[in-house]
Ligand SMILES: NC(=O)c1ccc[n+]([C@@H]2O[C@H](COP(=O)([O-])OP(=O)(O)OC[C@H]3O[C@@H](n4cnc5c(N)ncnc54)[C@H](O)[C@@H]3O)[C@@H](O)[C@H]2O)c1
């Protein structure tokens with residue numbers, strides 16, 4: 001087995017593009033949120049996704065105490081917001097920069113996000129510095145979903161379509 005230095009791993013992982021979301025929580029353990037790219041769908045029956053959170057994150061206590069999160073998928077226009085939620089900024093200042101609502105759990109839902117997955121944490125696996133949160137989706141919100149903010153090569157990029165017509169009816173009806 002190779003002896004892989006963390007920096008070599010990160011350099012390689014920087015080549016894996018990923019959609020950027022803001023993961024939020026609220027409840028008795030307080031309101032918190034952080035930018036996240038280590039997110040993916042697990043299964044659609046029951047609807048479940050996973051989020052990897054660094055236990056050193058300022059949001060960790062809130063997320064694990066409230067046991068609810070909302071995954072707010074970002075569009076291109078949210079790059080400044082992702083930078084704010086990317087660390088070293090007080091939580092109130094992060095949330096003051098956008099409009100939020102709630103769905104089922106009380107976790108903040110970004111008013112104009114590409115999509116929002118309101119979740120209850122169903123199980124947690126500790127792996128090294130992170131917890132892998134398996135989250136049961138209990139409510140959804142979706143906008144026109146015309147573009148996504150992508151993180152690749154240590155920089156933000158955009159992928160998407162420019163018009164709803166270009167998106168086609170498949171996207172509008174969720175067909176792949
Ligand atoms: N999964 C994560 O925790 C994660 C993902 C992306 C970025 N980040 C953080 O965002 C900041 C900017 O990252 P960057 O991409 O500009 O440069 P970077 O060199 O710190 O990270 C390069 C890539 O390595 C991975 N990575 C970095 N730190 C990680 C960690 N602690 N755990 C798991 N994967 C990790 C990510 O995929 C990241 O895009 C850094 O502080 C980084 O730690 C963390």
Ligand SMILES: Cc1cc2c(cc1C)N(C[C@H](O)[C@H](O)[C@H](O)COP(=O)(O)O)c1[nH]c(=O)[nH]c(=O)c1N2
Nearest residue numbers: 034035036037038052053054057058086087088151
């Ligand atoms: C594009 C991008 C993507 C991610 C992150 C950052 C950025 C810029 N960060 C790190 C996270 O947002 C934040 O930096 C940490 O929470 C540390 O900052 P605070 O403790 O909140 O100040 C991050 N953290 C984490 O625990 N899981 C993740 O998937 C990601 N993904």
